[in-house]
Amino acid sequence: MRLLLVEDDITLQQQLYRQLTELNYSVDVADNGEIALFQGLEHNYDAAVIDLGLPKIDGSTVIKKLREQHRVYPILILTARDSWQNKVEGLDAGADDYLTKPFHVEELIARLNALIRRSAGQASTVISNGPFSLNTATAEVMVNQQPVSLSAHEFKIFKYMMLHIGEVTSKTTLTEHIYDQDFDLDSNVIEVFIRRLRKKLDADNKLNFIETLRGQGYRLVRFE
Template identity: 75%
Template sequence: MRILLVEDDISLQSNLKQHLIASHYRVDAASDGEEGLFQGIEYNYDAAIIDLGLPKIDGITVITRLREKNRNFPILILTARDSWQDKVEGLDAGADDYLCKPFYPEELVARLNALIRRSAGKASPVINNGPFSINTSSLEVKKEHEFISLSASEYKIFEYFMLHPGEVKSKTVLTEHIYDQDFDLDSNVIEVFIRRLRKKLDPDNEYGLIETLRGQGYRLTPLPTSQSDG
């Protein structure tokens, strides 16, 4: 999952970035509203975390302009302001949730997980597809009742697929949601991870879990829910 973090407190920004990376998020950070707005318009994100008290352009304006540009990813606002009016103003501008400072980073990650799940139409942290399931809170992957061990990058790709079943995702899109902006987008590393996922999750191709569409990318096959009861 690729996250935009707009926070001018460099110490807090660094701390949050570490927690998000440890939770398998890929994070682009900005320290003022102008840079945050540019990144939010220019790049594709799964969610954004935006402080309201930003220099250059305040957080409310950033959110308003992002929504005007039809950037519809979930937005979690951070605010040191305690009044309900400020919270309402942020939500009315287009934010989806808020946290008041100070807060625990673990709560931020939990709220972010919930926002991303809801935006993908998933209410529970456990997402099922046939006999396969992931828990976006514990980062566990199962095939029926068996736990499957995935590397951090493998998990990120599989989670992204599970949140977007049936959608074709190009290698470029997958890379952008997993690696930093300076990563070589022409690398064949995604192909390697797809092969590993197939070997670990569906070694006999019983389910045709991850389909290759030549010249387009990859697609997670939606499987009947009844199979997950296995």
């Protein structure tokens, strides 16, 4: 999952960056509203975390402009302002949820996971599809109720596909959602990860759960 993290307190920003990347999120950072708006319009994130008190352009304005340009990914606002008016202002601008500083990182991560699941139409922390299940809270992957160990990037790809079952996803889209903005989008590394997923999750090649659509990308088959 690829996140936009917008926080002008560099100490907090770097703390959150480290903890989120340790949990296999790909994270782009910004420390002012101007950069945040550019990045938010340039990339299709899975979610954004935006502080309201930003230099150059305040967080509420950034969110409003993103929504005006039809960026629909979930947005969680951070605020040191504890008045209900400030929270309402951020939500009215188009944010989906908020946290008041100081906060526990565990709560931020839980709220982010919930927002991403809801945006994909998934209410539960466990996403199931036939013999496959993926727990977004614990990062556990099961096939026929047996645990399977995936690498960080394999997990990111499988999680994205489980959140978009039945949809055709291009290699470029998968690359954008598992790597940061500096990665070479022309890389064929996605083919390697797809091949590994097929081998680990369907060793006997009986399920054929990932379809390749030539010139379009990949599709995770929906099982009844």
